[in-house]
Amino acid sequence: MAKRSGKKRRRRLSLAGIIALDIALFVVFTLVLVLLILVAVPGRHLAAALTDAEQPQQITVLSDNADATAMPVNTTASAESASEADLQPSATPTPEATPEPATGDFSASFPAQDTGAGALLSYQSDTIRIAIRKEQNYGSTYFVADVWVKNIEAFRTAFAKGSYGRGQHEMPLDAANRAHAIFAVSGDYYGARDEGVVVRNGQLYRDVMGNDVCILRNDGTMQVYQKGSFSSIDTIDETVWQAWAFGPALVENGVVSDTSGSKIRVKNPRCAIGYYEPGHYCLIVVDGRQKGYSDGMTLDELAQTFATLGCETAYNLDGGATAMMVFQGAVVNQPTNGGRTSSDIICF
Numbered sequence: 001m002a003k004r005s006g007k008k009r010r011r012r013l014s015l016a017g018i019i020a021l022d023i024a025l026f027v028v029f030t031l032v033l034v035l036l037i038l039v040a041v042p043g044r045h046l047a048a049a050l051t052d053a054e055q056p057q058q059i060t061v062l063s064d065n066a067d068a069t070a071m072p073v074n075t076t077a078s079a080e081s082a083s084e085a086d087l088q089p090s091a092t093p094t095p096e097a098t099p100e101p102a103t104g105d106f107s108a109s110f111p112a113q114d115t116g117a118g119a120l121l122s123y124q125s126d127t128i129r130i131a132i133r134k135e136q137n138y139g140s141t142y143f144v145a146d147v148w149v150k151n152i153e154a155f156r157t158a159f160a161k162g163s164y165g166r167g168q169h170e171m172p173l174d175a176a177n178r179a180h181a182i183f184a185v186s187g188d189y190y191g192a193r194d195e196g197v198v199v200r201n202g203q204l205y206r207d208v209m210g211n212d213v214c215i216l217r218n219d220g221t222m223q224v225y226q227k228g229s230f231s232s233i234d235t236i237d238e239t240v241w242q243a244w245a246f247g248p249a250l251v252e253n254g255v256v257s258d259t260s261g262s263k264i265r266v267k268n269p270r271c272a273i274g275y276y277e278p279g280h281y282c283l284i285v286v287d288g289r290q291k292g293y294s295d296g297m298t299l300d301e302l303a304q305t306f307a308t309l310g311c312e313t314a315y316n317l318d319g320g321a322t323a324m325m326v327f328q329g330a331v332v333n334q335p336t337n338g339g340r341t342s343s344d345i346i347c348f
Helices: 002-053 172-178 299-309
Strands: 057-061 071-075 121-124 128-137 140-149 156-159 183-186 198-200 203-206 213-217 222-225 240-245 249-252 270-277 280-286 313-316 325-327 344-347
Touching: 128 325, 140 183, 140 299, 156 172, 156 198, 172 183, 172 325, 172 344, 183 270, 183 280, 222 313, 249 270, 249 299, 270 299, 280 299, 299 313
Parallel strands: none
Antiparallel strands: 057 071, 121 128, 128 140, 140 280, 156 344, 183 325, 183 344, 198 203, 198 240, 213 222, 213 240, 249 313, 270 280, 270 313
C-alpha cells in the first residue's frame, strides 16, 4: 500500500511540473509576441514614411519678382537628398541682349525678295542684288542700277590694269573683267588730274584737295564734302572705304543741290552714284551726244532724276565718252564714239 501511494504522489508531482512548464512557456511565448508586435509597429510607420517621401511633392518656388501666386513644381527627390540649393528661390532668366551688327554688315536691311522683277538685267544672290532698268526722260536714254549689298566689302573699286598711277588707263570693260566684276561703272578718272582725294577699298593713295569729295564710309553711309569746308586731315581716317573727287554734288540730304558753279552744264553723257541708306545704292549712266537716240542730261536734270528716285545723296562722276556701264562681261549702254579708256571703275 505504501509503495502504491508513493507512485501516485510521483505521478501527481510530474503532472504538476508539466503544467507549470507549459504555463512558463506560454508566458515566455506571450512576452516574445508582445515584444515583436512593439518592434514591428514603428517599423511599419517608418516604411510608410519612407514611401511617402518618395512620392512627388508640391514645392512652391518664387522668383525674385514673383507675386502672391505660387508656381507648383514637381520634384521626385527625397526629403533626405534635397539640398539647400534646391530649395532656393529661382532667378528669372535675363533675356540675352541682341548683338549689335558689325560695322559694314547690312544683313538686317538686305532684301530677302528678288529685286529684279521687270528689270532689263538682274543679278540676285545671298550677298548682292542688282537690278538694271532702261529709262527715257529729258530726251535721253539712261540706265539705272539699283544695288543692294549685304556687306560693305562687296562695294569695290578697281584700277586700270590693276595698279594705281596716272599712266594707267584701260577700257572699263577690260578693267571689270580683270577684277572679275559682276557689275561696274566708270569712276572719277583720278588719273586725269594731279589733285583730288583718292581712297580705294580702304587705302589712301592721294590726299591732295581738289574738287568736292564724295566719301563712302565703312558703315555704308555716303556724304559729299564741299571743297571750301573739307579738310583731309580731319576727314580721311580709317572709317573711309572709298573717296572720289570729281563732282559736283547732285543731291544732299534728299534735296537737289545747286550745280550752277559747274563748268560743264550742257547736256552730256553722264555717270553718277546715289545713296539711299547703308547697303543700298543707285548708279546711273546716261548716254548722250547721239542725235535721235539720246542727247544726254544737264547736271540739274541728273540731280532731279536722283531726287525723284528718293536718293539721300548723289554725286557726279566722270562723264562724256568715259561714261560706261558693264554687266557680266558686256557693255550695257551705248557710249558715245564707242567709249574711251579710264583709270578706275566702281565694281561689285
